[in-house]
Amino acid sequence: MSKMYKKLLSTNLNKFISTDYSILLLRIGAGFLIFTHGLPKLMKVFNGNFAFGDPIGLGPEVSLILAAFAEGICGLFIVLGLWTRLSAVILSINMAVAYFFAHAGDPFSAKEKSMLFLLLFVVILFTGGGKYSVDKKMGG
Numbered sequence: 001m002s003k004m005y006k007k008l009l010s011t012n013l014n015k016f017i018s019t020d021y022s023i024l025l026l027r028i029g030a031g032f033l034i035f036t037h038g039l040p041k042l043m044k045v046f047n048g049n050f051a052f053g054d055p056i057g058l059g060p061e062v063s064l065i066l067a068a069f070a071e072g073i074c075g076l077f078i079v080l081g082l083w084t085r086l087s088a089v090i091l092s093i094n095m096a097v098a099y100f101f102a103h104a105g106d107p108f109s110a111k112e113k114s115m116l117f118l119l120l121f122v123v124i125l126f127t128g129g130g131k132y133s134v135d136k137k138m139g140g
Contacts, residue, residue, distance in 0.1 A: 023130030024081075030120040031078030034091060038071025055101035070094035078124060081133020088125035092118055 044050070045068045052064035071094065074087035095118035103111035129135035 020131035023124075023127050024132045026120065026127075027081055027084070027124060027129065027133070028079050030117070030124060031075045031080075034071050034117060035075035035079065038068055038073070038075050041068035042072040044068070053102055055097055067094060078121075081129030081135050084129035084133060084135050085125055088121045091121040092125060095121060 041052075041064060044052070045065055050061040050064050052060040052067070054060045054063050056063070058066070070090050074090045074094075077083050077087040078091065095114045098114035099111050099118060103114060
């Protein structure tokens, strides 16, 4: 068996690529992608347009502000690795609400994105910010 083939089949993650780089890639990818959903919501808040759904009965204004904070602000925190686990908890709750409440009656194809994001942020919650994060630089 070739050396590269053995590396591809290895269960030892450090033989193929550093888990630190994997966590960094996951964090930046997931954080940036959720930020692209949060930026329009942040703009709605700043423009005073509070038309939004009310999936759990808090009112459309509060729901929009919470979603904008989670996706916009916490998304950036995830990219930076700043308050990573707290941000991942907030985003996990946000995505659970999106999946189980806001899109509850939708077909799976319409709500699977929120489930994928939920899974990403739960993994980030488990791993933390990793070696290449502001959390690590701050001694976390």
